[in-house]
Amino acid sequence: MAKDKSIYICNECGASSARWLGKCPGCGAWNTLVETIAEPAAAGGKNRLGASFAALVPPAGVRPLAEIEAVDVARTPTGQGELDRVLGGGIVQGQVVLIGGDPGIGKSTLLLQALDALQRTQRGGDTLAAGPLPRQGAAPSGGSAAGEAAQRGSSMLYVTGEESGAQVALRAKRLGITGSQVAVLAEIQLEKILATLGQQQPAVAVIDSIQTVYSDQLTSAPGSVAQVRECAAHLTRWAKASGCAVVLVGHVTKDGQLAGPRVLEHMVDTVLYFEGDTHSSFRLIRAIKNRFGAVNEIGVFAMTERGLKGVSNPSAIFLSQHAQPVPGSCVLVTLEGTRPMLVEIQALVDTGGPSPRRLSVGLERDRLAMLLAVLHQHAGVATGDQDVFVNAVGGVRISEPAADLAVLLAITSSLRGKALPKGFIAFGEVGLAGEVRPAPRGQERLKEAAKLGFSVAVVPKANAPKKSDKAFEGLTIHAVERVDEAMALLRGLDA
Structure with missing residues (x-):
């Protein structure tokens, strides 16, 4: 018996190599080549679909872009308001969603709750637009489009590859889900899953998880690069051809990236990331990619005994x-997608040794080092011999540069040992020249702070309101152009 030939495929770009290399020859990433079994070439010189290039027919219906009518897609709410916010208003027919997160973070719990809510909504007839999710394309002969849509809209399918049906039922019992009509299939073979999808014709199908699914056409093990890529491609083609919305659950690596x-x-x-500390009851779900909505939207959930509940006021x-x-505390008005959100930035400055430490949690570490240099050069506040620790409260991750000014004010407050005034907020980007640059949608940030009762704000001059507005009543706004x-201004407020 001939020995199977191994090849090495890059996790990042999909490039292949005949032998293992530390650096991928395709994208240059390090330690990304994974061994897999080489698939034999198809007989007759044809590809896996059984068609040669000579038999390919040019696509019909090529039209200028100006002649194509732009039609808004219909969305169906999932019953989870925070999830709908991240998806862009609800789920779309034919949409393929990939959701990843740490083990035990709550991915399966959230999806089971959403499927049950969708099932109950469809049965009650309360659907978005004109009825349940319709199937794309014309109705088959002998049937009507309305009848087919009704058949599709009445079914939700949960495919579990990591648990048995009894385990899913036990989780539903813990969540207080009783009498659910969500169909459950415990299967990991792709061909059987596709056959069930064709038979059931569900409106929404969840595959938990894509790393456990395998195809008989490939000889590699489940979870390998080839299996994950091919199984996901087949499921994606099924979703686009049938109109069934498919949600794929993906594992993550130790670095927090999707495996x-x-x-x-x-x-x-759509790509969603589930974030949060398993020791905390709060979870964040963030949209990294979304063809049907805005990216970087964030949804906030609280883990309770009855599952995940949306948090309407995450601030x-x-x-x-x-x-x-x-001392050392400053409130920042950050922007997560379309939602202004207040986050407390805490800083601790302590006497350091020969090599002072710079540590940030929830903020970029390299940017912290840059801000400390700007603070010394342009404001005369030296921290070269001090340990500096910065933390964003609640486990939230802040990537926008509008947090710069709040970080500097928190560091200065800790260094001086004096607290900022009560009801104090700040935001603004700080440049290397010491200037304070405006933050996007500054008026909305100020309105959010005024609504929550804050009284003092330090903002970039370009973000200061040009005229009086009742929405800013009770909020004293100080506009600055430079860090000094x-x-x-901070010293003046102390006086």
């Missing part, structure tokens, strides 16, 4: 409740 080939994220329509969980203002102005 498997990078091409997996390019094939799907409350990211603000520590201090009886009195404390902000530090001088």
